Amino acid sequence: xxxxxxxxxxxxxxxxxxxxxxxxxxxxxxxxxxxxxxxxxxxxxxxxxxxxxxxxxxxxxxxxxxxxxxxxxxxxxxxxxxxxxxxxxxxxxxxxxxxxxxxxxxxxxxxxxxxxxxxxxxxxxxxxxxxxxxxxxxxxxxxx
Amino acid sequence: xxxxxxxxxxxxxxxxxxxxxxxxxxxxxxxxxxxxxxxxxxxxxxxxxxxxxxxxxxxxxxxxxxxxxxxxxxxxxxxxxxxxxxxxxxxxxxxxxxxxxxxxxxxxxxxxxxxxxxxxxxxxxxxxxxxxxxxxxxxxxxxx
DNA sequence: AAAATACAGGACTTTTTTGTCCTTTATAAC
DNA sequence: GTTATAAAGGACAAAAAAGTCCTGTATTTT
Numbered sequence: 614x615x616x617x618x619x620x621x622x623x624x625x626x627x628x629x630x631x632x633x634x635x636x637x638x639x640x641x642x643x644x645x646x647x648x649x650x651x652x653x654x655x656x657x658x659x660x661x662x663x664x665x666x667x668x669x670x671x672x673x674x675x676x677x678x679x680x681x682x683x684x685x686x687x688x689x690x691x692x693x694x695x696x697x698x699x700x701x702x703x704x705x706x707x708x709x710x711x712x713x714x715x716x717x718x719x720x721x722x723x724x725x726x727x728x729x730x731x732x733x734x735x736x737x738x739x740x741x742x743x744x745x746x747x748x749x750x751x752x753x754x755x756x757x
Numbered sequence: 758x759x760x761x762x763x764x765x766x767x768x769x770x771x772x773x774x775x776x777x778x779x780x781x782x783x784x785x786x787x788x789x790x791x792x793x794x795x796x797x798x799x800x801x802x803x804x805x806x807x808x809x810x811x812x813x814x815x816x817x818x819x820x821x822x823x824x825x826x827x828x829x830x831x832x833x834x835x836x837x838x839x840x841x842x843x844x845x846x847x848x849x850x851x852x853x854x855x856x857x858x859x860x861x862x863x864x865x866x867x868x869x870x871x872x873x874x875x876x877x878x879x880x881x882x883x884x885x886x887x888x889x890x891x892x893x894x895x896x897x898x899x900x901x
Numbered sequence: 902a903a904a905a906t907a908c909a910g911g912a913c914t915t916t917t918t919t920g921t922c923c924t925t926t927a928t929a930a931c
Numbered sequence: 932g933t934t935a936t937a938a939a940g941g942a943c944a945a946a947a948a949a950g951t952c953c954t955g956t957a958t959t960t961t
Contacts, residue, residue: 614758614846617949620853627864640907654950660909673958674906690865702758709764712901720771720888720897721834724879732872744864753864757856761919784937798920804939817928818936 619697622658624648624755626693629668629678630685631745638677648755658697665696680741690744691736703733763841766802768792768899770837773812773822774829775889782821792899802841809840824885834888835880847877 615623628647632639641659645652659678663670667688668678680688694702706713707725715722747753759767772791776783785803789796803822807814811832812822824832838846850857851869859866891897 614849614851615853617853620851623865624852642907651950653952656908657910657950663908670908671958672906672908672956674960676907676958678908690868705758707758707764708768708899709759709761710898710901712898718891718897719899720891721767721883722897724834724883728872728876728879731875735868735872739865739868747862747864753862753866754854754856755852755863757854786937795920797922800938801920801940807938814938815928816926816936816938817930819929820927820937822938 614702615694616698618654618658619694621648621650621655622662622693622697623690624650625655625659625678626662626668626680626688626741627744627748628755630680630741631748633679633685634682634745634749638671638675638679640677644678649757661696662693665692667692667696682742685742685745686740688741689737690739690741691733694736703729703736758846759838760842762798762802763838765792765794765799766806766837766841767834768794769799769803769822770806770812770824770832770885771888771892772899774824774885775892777823777829778826778889778893782815782819782823784821788822793901805840806837809836811836811840826886829886829889830884832885833881834883834885835877838880847873847880 625644625648628644629639641652641656644650644659645655648655659668659670662668663678668680670676670678691703694700706719707721707729708719710719713719713722744753748755769788769792772788773783785796785800788794788803789799792799803812803814806812807822812824814820814822835847838844850863851865851873852863854863857863857866888897892899
């Protein structure tokens with residue numbers, strides 16, 4: 614569904630958010646360890662997320678990554694996915710046809726329509742804050 | 758969503774089915790032209806589909822690919838997707854976690870649940886025959 | 902100011918996916 | 932039986948995705 618980069622990106626963002634809620638800024642090493650991702654590759658993805666203003670990065674000693682609590686409620690899954698994978702997952706044609714549209718649909722267009730639409734809505738309405746809550750309460754997990 | 762190979766595979770299968778309904782067995786060249794796909798690569802995919810008994814291939818002059826009309830109504834999109842991409846799209850975790858399950862869910866597990874379930878159902882219930890009908894009537898398209 | 906820390910960024914490697922080409926094998930037509 | 936045709940299959944090439952490594956830069960601490 615999503616690329617590996619995007620999966621790591623979502624996992625990292627959620628982890629950073631949970632830690633920011635506790636007042637902790639977190640470093641790359643900690644993040645990679647906590648979400649079970651390759652460190653150097655994760656660094657690239659965090660860079661991308663920082664450029665897209667999804668997370669905030671601070672250089673130097675005591676530096677690391679963080680997300681303001683106010684922003685957590687505004688940042689949607691869609692923004693992360695869009696920044697890393699683009700929007701073809703919830704916008705593009707199921708059979709990869711560029712010319713596929715409502716007026717000129719591919720054979721599976723209508724079959725995929727509601728699914729893609731539901732996916733788009735979910736990604737656009739889910740914010741990072743709500744995803745931290747289950748983790749905080751120990752109901753959900755980011756590892757393995 | 759799907760790999761390029763899978764997209765071509767679905768498109769090819771639908772095209773072959775429409776032609777089989779007209780009593781025409783179709784060759785690789787024709788298929789690749791009609792679905793706008795790279796010929797040699799398409800050959801590999803057709804080979805895979807034939808091995809998986811999704812399409813039937815005939816060698817030699819007047820040979821080509823075909824699907825029995827009876828089988829068209831039994832073959833589901835799921836079988837094509839499964840044969841080419843595996844079932845991780847509608848089975849696996851949205852964040853790529855192997856250990857993600859109902860008892861130990863990832864933070865997006867429940868958000869993705871109905872979407873993945875709807876996708877699975879759609880793929881399992883959609884047969885090839887019904888996908889040929891729009892094409893036959895000129896309501897749907899496989900090209901570009 | 903110097904040293905240490907931690908992210909940014911560029912160059913590079915590996916693996917997977919996508920795609921090609923050429924030889925072999927089966928079969929239909931003559 | 933010979934020839935022509937079309938799929939099967941193996942080896943290879945290109946491109947994209949995944950992942951690493953090293954140097955530079957900002958910032959904090961001493």
